[in-house]
Amino acid sequence: xxxxLGAKRVxxxxxxxxxxxxxxxxxxxxxNEPLSGISWYYCGYASDLKLHLLFKEEGDLFTGALLxxxxxxxxxxxxxxxxxxxxxxxxxxxMADGETTEILKLYRRDGRMLWQGQND
Numbered sequence: 001x002x003x004x005l006g007a008k009r010v011x012x013x014x015x016x017x018x019x020x021x022x023x024x025x026x027x028x029x030x031x032n033e034p035l036s037g038i039s040w041y042y043c044g045y046a047s048d049l050k051l052h053l054l055f056k057e058e059g060d061l062f063t064g065a066l067l068x069x070x071x072x073x074x075x076x077x078x079x080x081x082x083x084x085x086x087x088x089x090x091x092x093x094x095m096a097d098g099e100t101t102e103i104l105k106l107y108r109r110d111g112r113m114l115w116q117g118q119n120d
Contacts, residue, residue: 007042007052014040016052018069025054025065035060035097045069049087055079060097066111075111093119 007016012027028038036059043053043064052067054077064077078092087109094103102119 009042014042014054016042016054016067018052018067018072020070020072023067023072023074025056049083051075053077053081061094062097063094064092073111076105076107076113078105089114 007014012031014025016023016025025040026038027040030037031039035057038059039057041055041057043055045052050069052069054065054067056063056065056077062079064079064081066075066077066081067073068075076092078094080093081090083090089109090107092105092107094105095101096103104115104117104119105113106115107113
């Protein structure tokens with residue numbers, strides 16, 4: 001994993017530097033309370049995809065986001081993301097606390113959702 005320009009936690013936010021600037025992902029109160037508010041976590045950089053990977057806890061939903069290092073676009077992500085071999089599509093896994101099945105979402109590389117369903 002290669003981190004091109006950096007990510008840094010500053011208080012209740014994460015600043016991610018991408019090729020054209022900086023994006024901020026801010027936590028929302030209440031802080032440090034399980035299953036409430038919004039908390040962001042930087043997971044790393046996928047150099048083959050040129051994407052920064054972030055995990056997001058939003059209330060009782062565990063999801064994520066992808067930051068495109070070339071454009072600065074924030075794309076929908078998940079707690080796990082798997083790309084197709086040609087890197088043109090990806091599946092993002094989300095899960096709500098207390099649920100037994102994951103929510104699957106199929107996206108194009110540009111973040112447009114094509115399908116959503118349960119991982120039964």
